[in-house]
Amino acid sequence: MNTTRAVEVGVGLFIAAGLGALFVLAMKVSNLSTFSQADGYEVIARFENIGGLKVRSPVTAGGVRIGRVAAIAYDSERYEAVVRLAIEPQFDRLPRDTSASIFTAGLLGEQYIGLEPGGDDRFLEPGGEIKITQSALVLEQIVGKFLFSKAAEGQTEGQTEGQTE
């Protein structure tokens, strides 16, 4: 079974095409080119309710993604969710009084953490905590509140009308 030159060239091309396809999948299709999880630093933030936030959800400042959610845990002593944020290393000048809020992209989109830098001269250290947080808006709670307030309004209106007559 002699391997002729043409066969070898064909197999070489095949392997190159296969590796090239893997390379395309890694660079062009997946997120390798936009974000590397290798280094950076972590800060934590505590929320009363994180809504639909997930691990690897984006962390943004001014709408620009500067990191991702690294881990989510529940603190059973303080009854709060503890979210660890992995921030990319070049964004190491976040003021101490930065606030974190959970927003929703679009009406039904995925949830992300938006950071609002404060005015403090000192910066957040790796492992530091973001003190000012705002929980996620849960749609059911808002609808529930709205309905309750409507019902309460209707009741008081009915009472006042009854009194005037």
Place this chain on the structure above:
Amino acid sequence: MTIWLELLGRWGLGVFQRLGRGHLFLFRVLAGLPTLLPRPGLVVAQMHSVGVLSLIIIIVSGLFVGMVLGLQGYNTLVDFGAEESLGVVVALSLVRELGPVVAALLFAGRAGSALTAEIGLMKATEQLAGMEMMAVDPLQRVVGPRFVAGLISMPLLAAIFSAVGVFGGYFVGVGLLGVDDGAFWSQMQAKVDLHEDVYNGVIKSVVFGFVASWIAVFEGYDAPPTAEGVSRATTRTVVHTALAVLGLDFVLTALMFGE
């Protein structure tokens, strides 16, 4: 009554015997692989027939699968005004599932059946026995290179399938249906993860390549040395590989993405 029990027992014993033979065969093939190291030419020759000659069907199928995904995905997504997510839909479906699975099914039909028929015919014409007479182990000389060639070719074919499919979806989505070019790629890059999606797809295709090559060479080597035996073995290769790939795909998906 006893005749039914006897038939059931015979069937069960047959299944387990084949399973046992298949595993012993695999161990012997794996143990014989180091002898291939000084002669890589044997593997290269087999990769030509197993991999290079399968390229056309893989590329054409990948292109059309990607194009169909683009069309169908667009029709569904446009109802929600989310046609920018088309890239995500196409890339995730291909990289996670369709690339490895469909490439493995095509591989079984195009290359696996040929491997089985070739080895089965070599056995039927007593070429394998002749090799043994000359103190050449057919497991090392015939089966080993084909097994390794299948093992290497399958992940490469699956990667080519996925990459070509993504471009097929791109041609239909961006070129034909007018999805925004930048949104197509940027949404895809934002949602497709290298570890979670691409690596897991590659792991799947390696597993499928292993199983498909193993079944193909075993069925050929284990075939009764008759014309009918070889034809049945070839059929079994395609059927068993398809079933094994689909079953394993469910197990692997549950392990990888089940959380």
